[in-house]
Amino acid sequence: MEFQVDATDGAARAGTASTADGSYTTPLFMPVGTRGAIKYLSAADYERLGAQIVLGNTYHLMLRPGSELIEKFGGLGEFSGWGGLTLTDSGGFQVFSLDPKVDDDGVTFKSTYDGSSVRFTPEDAVRVQQELGADIQMVLDQCPPLPSSPDVVRTALERTHAWAERAKTAHTRDDQALFGIVQGGISETMRAESAQRIVEIGFDGYGIGGLSVGETREQMLPALAAAIEHLPADRPRYLMGVGDPASLIEAVALGVDQFDCVMQTRLGRHGTAFTSTGRFQAKALRNAEMDEPLDTTCPCEVCARHSRGYIRHLLQVGEPTASRLLSIHNIAWTIDLMSKMRLAIGNGTFESMRRDVLDVWG
Numbered sequence: 001m002e003f004q005v006d007a008t009d010g011a012a013r014a015g016t017a018s019t020a021d022g023s024y025t026t027p028l029f030m031p032v033g034t035r036g037a038i039k040y041l042s043a044a045d046y047e048r049l050g051a052q053i054v055l056g057n058t059y060h061l062m063l064r065p066g067s068e069l070i071e072k073f074g075g076l077g078e079f080s081g082w083g084g085l086t087l088t089d090s091g092g093f094q095v096f097s098l099d100p101k102v103d104d105d106g107v108t109f110k111s112t113y114d115g116s117s118v119r120f121t122p123e124d125a126v127r128v129q130q131e132l133g134a135d136i137q138m139v140l141d142q143c144p145p146l147p148s149s150p151d152v153v154r155t156a157l158e159r160t161h162a163w164a165e166r167a168k169t170a171h172t173r174d175d176q177a178l179f180g181i182v183q184g185g186i187s188e189t190m191r192a193e194s195a196q197r198i199v200e201i202g203f204d205g206y207g208i209g210g211l212s213v214g215e216t217r218e219q220m221l222p223a224l225a226a227a228i229e230h231l232p233a234d235r236p237r238y239l240m241g242v243g244d245p246a247s248l249i250e251a252v253a254l255g256v257d258q259f260d261c262v263m264q265t266r267l268g269r270h271g272t273a274f275t276s277t278g279r280f281q282a283k284a285l286r287n288a289e290m291d292e293p294l295d296t297t298c299p300c301e302v303c304a305r306h307s308r309g310y311i312r313h314l315l316q317v318g319e320p321t322a323s324r325l326l327s328i329h330n331i332a333w334t335i336d337l338m339s340k341m342r343l344a345i346g347n348g349t350f351e352s353m354r355r356d357v358l359d360v361w362g
Contacts, residue, residue: 001136001177001204003236003257009350011228011255014342017205017236019135020175022085024052026236026257027338027345029243030087031264031331035060036070036080038331039265040324043082048301049332050339053136054082055260058128059091063111063118067131075133087260088134090125090181092141093209093241102142104159122163126170126178134176138207138240139167141181146214153185156210161197168201177204179238185210186219188226195230205236208256212242221250228255245274245337246361249354252341264334268326271315274333278360282326287312300332 006025007014015026030053031038031046038046038054046054056076061067073079076086096102100109106121122140129137140163142156160183171178180203184190198206208227211220224239231237236257242248243261251259264274273280275295282294293303294311302325314322337357344353 001236003205003234005233007346009345009348010253012252012341012345012350013255013257014345015236015257017257019085019177021135024085024258025342027248027252027341028052028258029248029331029334029338030055030258030260032057032260032262033080034262035064036076038327039269040320040327041265041331043080045328046082046084049328050335051084051331053085053087053258056080056086056088056132056134057091057094058088058125058132058137059094061088061132062091062128063113067128071131071133077133085136086132086134087136088129088132088138089240089260090129090138090140091120092125093143095120096143102159104162106140106163122166123170126167130171130173130176136177136179136205137171138179139164139181139203141183141209143183143210143213144185146185146210146219148185150185150187150190153183153187153190156185157183157190157194161194161201164198164201164203168203179203179205179207179236181207181209181240182227182231183210184223184227186215186223188222191223191226192230195227199230199232203235205238206231207238207240209240211239212247217247217250220247221254224251224256225254243334244361245334245357248334248337249341249357249361252345253350253354264330265327268328268330269323271322271326273326274330276360282308282311282322283315284312294326294329295333298329298333299336300329302326302329302332 002018032055034057100107125140141160144156180198182194184194243263271283273294287308290308344350
């Protein structure tokens with residue numbers, strides 16, 4: 001992977017990353033297709049929305065339908081009909097949410113599908129993701145919940161580094177980028193140490209994990225800044241699992257390049273839209289007779305065609321089309337926000353944009 005910085009405004013940067021199968025521009029929001037699809041959407045939708053990378057979840061895909069089967073189809077992109085780039089997370093976050101048995105060699109957990117016992121090591125994570133064939137794969141890391149004691153965070157940090165070294169050794173696909181992951185909780189000291197040690201191993205890019213898992217934004221940002229200070233400027237930086245507009249723009253201001261989050265579609269499925277004036281509750285009675293779109297400033301196909309009154313009606317009668325429309329809007333709105341950030345960085349007006357976004361979302 002190569003990464004070129006196209007423009008900067010303070011620490012914020014607009015860049016272009018090149019993989020073996022294509023390039024993408026940053027700042028970038030990557031929607032999440034956990035089981036091989038973004039819920040209620042298809043690959044044709046991703047293309048219209050302007051997505052550049054769509055995520056797949058290693059944990060779910062290795063259990064159903066299995067990475068070997070997906071490999072037979074030519075990889076996750078071919079399997080799902082998606083012609084853009086793909087990224088697979090290691091599955092570690094999902095595994096650790098199941099309270100697995102963890103040792104220095106790996107983790108043992110029960111499948112959420114059939115209850116069978118599954119053993120998963122850093123080498124397994126690499127092998128499965130190579131079979132899934134994503135353009136970018138993530139190393140297996142240990143993600144401690146927050147708050148956690150310093151001892152728990154330290155243990156997770158040490159395991160993450162040891163597993164990263166093993167993943168680097170196991171990875172053999174030259175056409176697939178491998179990203180390391182920084183841990184360290186909200187400790188600025190441990191975040192800085194983790195970043196330095198992961199960089200010493202050497203990866204195509206660097207994920208920053210273990211944030212937005214229970215801490216406040218005020219706690220997250222200093223820890224994030226401490227990690228970024230030690231990450232190389234010529235590699236992409238990926239803040240994992242963060243997608244609220246205020247955190248997005250604050251992280252870009254610190255020098256983060258790419259993000260993923262399920263928030264856009266999860267909130268959409270429950271009747272909430274992202275708008276230029278904040279969160280919008282589409283189910284509210286006051287929307288029943290409203291003929292205006294979800295957001296008058298949004299260029300997406302949902303806002304161009306459908307009214308608030310219509311979408312509220314769909315929600316009231318339990319019509320799944322409402323979840324689809326709101327998910328499309330929220331993804332499109334977030335992708336557009338990232339495009340506006342890139343433009344503002346190029347124009348030298350990013351700080352003004354940051355203040356405007358925080359006035360609404362902060």
